[in-house]
Amino acid sequence: MAGNHSDPSGPDLALGIALTDLPDGGKLVGHRDGEPVLLVRRGAEIFAVAATCSHYGGPLVDGLVADDSVRCPWHHACFDLRTGGALRAPALSPLACWSVEQRGGKIFVGEKRKNPSPAPRQGDAGPPPEKIVLIGGGAAGFAAAERLRREQYQGAIVMISDDEAPPVDRPNLSKDYLAGKAPEDWIPLRKEAFYAKNNIDLRLGTKVAGIDVRAREVVLADGEKVSFDKLLLATGAEPVRLTIPGADQPHVRTLRSLADSRSIIAQSSAARSAVVLGASFIGLEVAASLRTRGIEVHVVAPEERPMERVLGPQMGDFIRALHEKNGVIFHLKDTAASIGANDVVLTSGSTLAADLVVAGIGVRPRINLAEAAGLATDRGVLVDAYLETSVPGIYAAGDIARWPDPHSGENIRVEHWVVAERQGAAAALNMLGHRTKFTDVPFFWSQHYDIPINYVGHAEGWDTIEVEGDIAAKDCLLRFKRGGRVLAVATIFRDTESLQAELAMEQGKA
Structure with a gap:
């Protein structure tokens, strides 16, 4: 999760270093007033920013400098070297910046600078909307709200989420948090005070019944109508549910929300054995986390190799071997036929002991609202390069959006956290009239032990x-x-x- 300031290493930059110690294109880590500082030289210009990524604390000295930005080596966050601004998710917070002075053939780092407000963007299409409604409290919805306020948008923002918890760092729910390595205060994307401070009307545990396109209203399940000038659909995906006998028992779980992760953690405290159904990213990350907790884990999946469909046979064999080295037992080319109170019966006839069952057999995009509202869909909500749907003023982002990808030349839909965050931010800009095409290359990471x-x-x-x-x-x-x-x-x-x-x-x- 977020990085910690370690003991300062490298030179004290307040005392200066020789200009020759930082060649053109070079990076160097030192410190100023006890804080790690990254120096980057591009021609005659020298930049000084915080040395660790504001996302999970990745070492930016190991990253990539391109134009006037630096990219984190861990999860591909991107920062402006001039302002420290977070240009791309998964980072949302800026980097600290320091003033830099050159004199006498040396480089000196001065005082920390105040992060500037974003400069006004050119080419705005008319006045900003008075009210923006965001349906969904996941990566895309949160990133949109955050970006709207970062862009100094002063209008009303209503975020409607059927989750009971404020937006959370979902990738951690199957990784460090589930493994017991991350405290819960790392999980919220922002503390609850953020929403009040930024005048974001966050409505948790609220279900949307429909969208009245003509009236420009969102109709809630309790009958309330919420008007909008611009609307973002960021409803995400939901786990595919098991339909086999015994699937409705309390020790059978899926993992999507913070509540799901908490339930698995609670049940794992007394569990000796667990069965994970599905050898997907989520399934195997859950398997790794449960093994970290000392639980016997069996993985059941119909494919020949785990994750072969995405990563190919060579990587699939490696991932299987990695998990087997850590004690996971695979039952591939097999599926669950039924679930008992403390076991799982496979279609092959085998029976596995199971105090806990976690189903990770895939997700489905939640496109019912879009379909009912008459928006164009095709295994997702169809959007243009600006993430606008077939209805002007209504946008879609995240797991539900199928967009024209300029890199593959195809319309694609992906279920990656970073893509959802980046699309939420891009949709925010477009709802403000900035006409910014979404051209980011999809990226994801997965952690196994x-x-x-x-x-x-x-x-x-x-x-x-x-x-x-x-x-x-x-x-x-x-x-x-x-x-x-x-x-x-x-x-x-x-x-x-x-x-x-x-x-x-x-x-x-x-």
Whole structure:
């Protein structure tokens, strides 16, 4: 989660360093008043910003500098070197910045600067909307609200969420939080006071019954009508539910919300054995977290290899071996037939002891509201390059949005946290009339024990997988290619190359 300030390392930048110690294009970490500071030189300009990413504390000295920005090696957050501003999710908070002075062939870091307000954007299309309504309290909805206020939008914001908890850091629910390594105060994306302070009308536990497109109103389940000038649909996805006998028992869980994660944690305290149904990212992250808690874990899935559909056979074999090394027992090419009070019967006839069952068999986009309102849909809500739906003034972002991806040339829908956050921010700009195309390259990360897997791009199918390095040695880069073109890149412990692949895709050089 968020990084901690370690003991200052490197030179005291208040005392200065020689200009020759920081060559053009170079990065150097020192400290000022006990805080780690990253120096970056680009030609005659030298920038001084906080040395760790504001997301999970990644070391920015190991990141990638492109134009006047620096990208985090861990989860591809991006920051403006001039202002410290968070340009791209998953970071939402800016970096601290310091003044820099050059004299006598030396570089001196001065006082910390105040983070400036965003400069007014050019090309606005008319006056801003008086009222914006956001349906959904996940990554996209929160990022939209946060960006609207960051852009100095003064109108009304209503965020309607059927969750009982304020927006949370969902990736952590299956990773460190579930494993018992992250305290709960790390989980909210912002403290509750943030919403009041920023005049965001956050309505939790509130269900939407429908959208009246002509009247420009959202109709709530209790009959209340909420008018809007611009509307963002960010309803996300919901877990596919088991339909086999015994699926409705209290020890059978799915994982989507903070409440779900809390329930699994509570039940795991007395559980000796668990069965995870599904070898997806969520399923295997849950398996790793439960193993960390000392619980015997069996994974049941119909495929031949875990995650082969996304990462290919070589990475699938590695992931299976990694989990088996940590004690997970796989039952592949098999499914659950029924669930008892303390066991799971498989279609193969085997019976597995199970004090806890977690189903991770996929999710479905929640597009019912969009369909009922007459918005164009196709296995998701269809949007244009500006994330606007077929109804002007209504936008969609996150797991439900199917958008024209300029990198693959296809209409795609992905279920990645970072994509949802970035789309929420882009939709916010477009609801304010800035006409900003969404062109970001999809990115996600997955954590299995101490092994991170980073993935940039989008490859629903490929004809070649090029493996560079050694997967078993946890030092590799995989290129997923179709017709000679790189569609996606997966890496283990090759963070710089992952960032370089992302930049190449953005520049059309893949």
